[in-house]
Amino acid sequence: MILTWGAAIKAHTLFGLNTLEWAGLAITTFIILYFGLELIKVIHNTWLGQALGHYADLKKMGQWAVITGATDGIGKAYAEELARLGINVILISRSLDKLKGVADKIVEEFKVKAKVIPIDFTQGIEIYDKIREEIQGLEVGILINNVGMAYPYPEYFLDMPNGDKLCQDILNCNVVSVTMMMRVCMPQMAERRRGVVVNMASLAAVAPTPLMCVYGATKAFMDKISRDLATEYADKGIIVQSVLPGYVATNMSRIRISSYTAPSATEYTQVALKTIGLQMRSAAYPPHRVMLFGVSWGQFFFPNYMSNLCYRTIHQMWLKARTNRARRAKAQ
Numbered sequence: 001m002i003l004t005w006g007a008a009i010k011a012h013t014l015f016g017l018n019t020l021e022w023a024g025l026a027i028t029t030f031i032i033l034y035f036g037l038e039l040i041k042v043i044h045n046t047w048l049g050q051a052l053g054h055y056a057d058l059k060k061m062g063q064w065a066v067i068t069g070a071t072d073g074i075g076k077a078y079a080e081e082l083a084r085l086g087i088n089v090i091l092i093s094r095s096l097d098k099l100k101g102v103a104d105k106i107v108e109e110f111k112v113k114a115k116v117i118p119i120d121f122t123q124g125i126e127i128y129d130k131i132r133e134e135i136q137g138l139e140v141g142i143l144i145n146n147v148g149m150a151y152p153y154p155e156y157f158l159d160m161p162n163g164d165k166l167c168q169d170i171l172n173c174n175v176v177s178v179t180m181m182m183r184v185c186m187p188q189m190a191e192r193r194r195g196v197v198v199n200m201a202s203l204a205a206v207a208p209t210p211l212m213c214v215y216g217a218t219k220a221f222m223d224k225i226s227r228d229l230a231t232e233y234a235d236k237g238i239i240v241q242s243v244l245p246g247y248v249a250t251n252m253s254r255i256r257i258s259s260y261t262a263p264s265a266t267e268y269t270q271v272a273l274k275t276i277g278l279q280m281r282s283a284a285y286p287p288h289r290v291m292l293f294g295v296s297w298g299q300f301f302f303p304n305y306m307s308n309l310c311y312r313t314i315h316q317m318w319l320k321a322r323t324n325r326a327r328r329a330k331a332q
Helices: 005-011 019-051 073-084 096-110 127-135 163-192 213-232 265-273 286-301 303-331
Strands: 064-068 088-093 114-118 140-145 195-200 238-243
Touching: 064 073, 064 163, 073 088, 073 096, 073 140, 073 195, 073 265, 088 096, 088 127, 096 114, 114 127, 127 163, 140 163, 163 195, 163 213, 163 238, 195 213, 213 238, 286 303
Parallel strands: 064 088, 064 140, 088 114, 140 195, 195 238
Antiparallel strands: none
């Protein structure tokens, strides 16, 4: 009797299991092992590793830390938390008055040195020569690339307000600044064979961002260059980390009140600092880690659905922004 392919497969057995049963067992074993190892990594990176102090000792990296976008939100929180560790801080941002205010508070509260450099990161390449001169002779062991710029509101690419300038400003602030600040600060780290670079990307780096496409693309660049440099300079003792936060209660996000899913900048930063040396790429804050996991797997299995879902969500924000603009225009 001649068996069909299906019957032949079912008829073949090994240790009492037929071929299909062995295939099912292999797939199930793979899934259990994969997610089991992922769970172990999550437990170690989120709780156990931090409890055991396996994260990087930032005080050994150098006497000074450079923080861009240091007058508000996450940048200011990083500056304060690093100062709390006894590390001197170099604060770089656009407003000199705000810089002085943050620096004075840090010096008074944490008894460390603070240096300010007023810089507009939407400007050209010449600003980085000034930064090189300002930090010359200082032992910089940590760089926090936090400065960033987003859309004023979601908008279609061809309808962006003052679109050419806005695109150029976002690229200068989010892409050029990250690249050039690493070129400014990393040479002395490589020479000493120790240092930390933290690049503040976003969940927007991995989630679809229609109606905010330029912003999302710049964050994807930050994430990609961080991961590649982490490998490239690992043997030079430099830790390069990509941080991908979700919503944090800051001026940029326009969220005024913190919550479990949108923590304050200080809450977020305190968790994020303890992931340095443990995670090359992290959303840091536990709820944001869950979001990153969900978005990544959603993109893998259902890319079209995820794109359409994000478009519908952001489009509602676009409609609300348009209504608000029309109301303000009418009131004038």
